[in-house]
Amino acid sequence: MKRNKKKIIIIAICAVLGVVALLYICGLLGQVISNYAEWNEKGGLTGGTTIRPVDWNPAVCYSKAFTVDGLKSLAAVIVIAGLVFAVVKLHDRFDSKERDPRGFAKSKSGAYGTASWMTPKEMKETLEVSTPETAQGVILGEYEGKTVCLPKDTKLNRHIAVFGASGTMKSRAVIRNALFQALKQNESVVVTDPKGELYADTAQLYRDAEYEVKVFNLVNPEHGDSWNCMSNLGGDTLMAQVLTNVIIGNTSSGKGDHFWDNGEGNLLKALVLYVGLDRTRKPGQKHLPAVYQMLTRNTEFQLTALFDKLPLDHPARAPYNLFAQASDTVKSGIILGLGTRLQVLQNKAVQAITGSSDIDLTMPGRKKCAYYIILSDQDTTMTFLSSLFFSFLFIKLTRYADSMQNGRCAVPVNLVLDEFNNVGRIGGSADGSDFARSLSVCRSRDIRVMLAVQSLGQLQNRYPNNLWAEIVGNCDVQLMLGCTDDVSAKYFSERSGEMSIEVNSTMTVRKTIAVAQLIPQYRHTEGQGRRKLLTPDEVLRMPNDELLCIIRGYNVLKLNKFDYTKHPLSWKIRKTSVFAYNPERVYDTTDSTPDERQEENPAKEKREGNPAVKAKKLYGSAKPPSEF
Template identity: 30%
Template sequence: MRHRRQAIIMFTVLAAFWAADLVCMQARNLNAAGLPLATTLQKAPEILYRDPFRLSLDRTDMLAGLAGAAAVGFAWLYKWIDRKNYRDREEYGSAEWGKGRDIEPYCDPEPAENLQMTATEALSLDVNATRRNLNVAVIGGSGSGKTRGYVRPNLMRMNMNYAVTDPKGEIYRSCARRLEERGYTVHKLDLVDLAAGDRFNPMAYINPDKPEESIMLLADNLIRNTDERQNAGGGGDQFWTKAEKALYNALLTFVYYTADHPSMPAMIDLVAAMQASEEDEQAMSMVDARMAASRDMIREVRDHPDEWDDQVHRIVDGLDFATAQYRTFEQGAGETKKSIIISAGVRLAPMQVPQVRALLGGLDGTDTIGLDEFRRPGRTALFLVLPDTNRTFNFLAAILYQMLFEHTIYAADHDPEGHLQVPLHCFLDEFANIGQIPNFEQLIGTIRGRWISVSVILQDLAQIKARYKDNWETIVGNCDSILCLGVGKGDETTPKWLSGLLGKETIDLRDNNVTKGSHGSFTINNRRTGRELLTPDEIGKLPDDRCIYLLRGVRPFLSVKTDPERPVASPRSSLRHTPGWRPMSQAGVPAGEPGIRTRWGRHRP
């Protein structure tokens, strides 16, 4: 920057010397011809473009050139001494819309290797080259094209593994067969027609290295997403919630360590078998007796540790946690225990429905949803079909995503390369309606290096604020891409927030003042002011085919939405000039195999 400034100063000083020298020579010649002074001054500068390559060595002309150079030099010196920070055209803001050259460094030359945002902007899947994660916050009101213009086009690129929240099942109906034709194994958890999809046994995905922690997350997830009336600040309500959570921790852990086929229905049956009496507080239910027998077993093994193998000690450690959590329940009075049992029965009532029990694996613990397949080299797509009119069973969606993230993160951490063998992208449509995923605000910030990414899809900002309260900014802040496809008519929060992200630009403003009368006057005043790149009301009136895309560290884009009927042209890209970059299509492709080449293999046509 310093050398550039010196070059500019030197060039302007030499230009001033040249111009003053030529003008002085021309003025002397015109004056010698007897022309008037006014004519001489008017015609003297014409030599600058009529004969610009001349240079006079006359003493007078040289002195004039030195005087011109000195004037420009003194002007530069004054500016240097003045030291004021003039940011021309940026006084009130420097925001402006991005152009093609702004997105080029972040696109892959092969369209199939991008996550398509708009008709003209895309983001490469190579997060190491772009230094941007693939987490996307998609905002769009009803009918704005979230499914048609974003989810479906990117799903049909078939360049990753997928987990897709699918309201009403329309994405599954339109894409499942095509995915299977390209070699994908397709699974579906159907919460609309409970018997139509795969079975999902959450207990089959408890982390074997830290089962107690995984079970506590499952119990917390169950409570958070089955109690819409939960008041985080309520004193009395919190007592019952915590007591109920301790009971779930105890029963889930007991089932996990003692059942031949651990499952949620087995835990539900234990709750149904529990009893409490206000008259005889010493009375024992079947569950009480099992917990007492477990304590006897724990004492026996602890008293003679050398007589038992490691497997027994591991079970005893788990039962020790279960009985300790159950002790919290047992310490209550008979009336208190009865209230906790009733509350648990009411909360678990949806899982007593026969179709739901079968969906959750039944007593035989059947699981066909195939979360294990995301840790293998093959291609997998999982669809979660949600009803759009009834949220009774939507808590199962939050449990599914908890287990999916736990299982894939565990697999990535135990992979020699530290990430999944095939990247996984989760299209979380209707994000606010799938419940609150435990620790999601931490997960979204740490999954990038494990080749896991998410698209958080919302109708408006108020949805995520209501669900995640104080953590919504952390979630959105960990999305390097924000895509706004349109806002609802009554939504005031989202346009204001988005307008603030776009920033302000500096514009020229002209004031015309007219005074009428016998001594009227007319004045023009030019000044500069700041203006939002788009005001909230302008964002609310975006045309149906337009959208706004923001990528971290890049100017925002006002673009045309992706049209699934129109193929996207190969973007110009400068990724190929990035150190260490290589085309994704050249990695892991068997020679002579037909199809579209991608980083992780070829898709057969």
């Protein structure tokens, strides 16, 4: 009641002041009219007189307002005000103050949708707009000569999904800038580098800044550091399961048979745990090549003899017992299949980079590090190793962050995953849901992910069953640099939202009876319609120097791409080739200890002593018998 009463009093005061002002203005106009008439009666220009000036005295003005000339002025003011009011109302109802350059008028009503472009004011309130020299956050693009960045103190999760076909400047306009900004903020980076170009441009910059620089080279292994995925594995059955699932999942065909996958997975897990817990082996002898050697240098009966000597509560017994329950024919097929999956370990260079550990997966969270993962963009032979690397990286960094008092890494870690689909399926789950889950929780540990793909279809193929949507949904910032496929175009068209537009139509009405229509009749209608802020066709026709930035909770932002050559750190680039990187490593090629070889002899003697067993073909069949 008090608020309404106060509002009424304010309205009354404004009305009184308005009337007073109106009468004053009408008095002034009345004087102008009467003075002009008087001057005109005296001869005007030929009479030798001048128009009497207006008297600004309020008393004179108010008295003049109630004369005939004053009332004429009042009527004229009312008519003009009415016309202005009508024009404004009709303009707001049927037209818009802003006309889109694409040739349609926007409606202010928002009846069908309120999507629009992010305004410069909203951009400055949401993002960091600064010069390249003072930019602090991740650079998203350029606007009127200034960089637009995701602020360091943003409430968004800082995960970024980048979509761009070949030639849309993903590396030039996004990836390199992200590496430069991480360097400015003294943050660690783990970056995938399919061509080795990122290493060539930035490795020396990181070394000059006293970063720990490592290279995991899966294209030319001799020019890279080594990483033993089984180092410190011990009896950690969780990590052994992740290792097994990643290898099986990334070496299976698209039409994988779960029967064989499960059998080979159980055998691989048993071998990994056996080698990892084998006290007769030195720490440097516990690695994937040793697992492969154990598989290929022992027969089925020799393996069984080794596992039978383990205690019943040994972690390797359970998975091996599941394998051992199969028939001899099936076991032969499982051994053959697993050996085929791991045949890349026959390569000496691959044995060298997986047989020892120069790379510490928790170090990026403890000190400034720059890890480069050189991937092949031609084949998938080594995909399981890159998938293993990142699967273990997420687990190790998360465990390290959880061990800290504040639950965060001591140094923020940026995972820059260029050509993300070449990494392989990350995580131990068969469907890839582990990565989506890790993405949703790693933000609180100061782990940020930027993933870049060429199209949405690539991501859908790698993570089907709507897991791709969960991954993209965990990225609060999405960048579209350009596309050539309908799937990506339709997705970003939908994400742009619907807007209300003004629709006008004109119809000519002609009578069929009339012989001639000198004056045709027209019918003009005005109303509202809807359209996407961006149609799929408009997404496909984006200029190559522009990008779309979609931020959770905001309208779409259109920016220019910021080429890395404009960044201040680009002037300090000193190129270096990854082929000049030749680290020293020590790889223990010893496959077993003397005690272990002695353990193999009884099984060997047993097999040689049985003629039936000796005559049996190990790989007689790769299919399970019908009664299995």
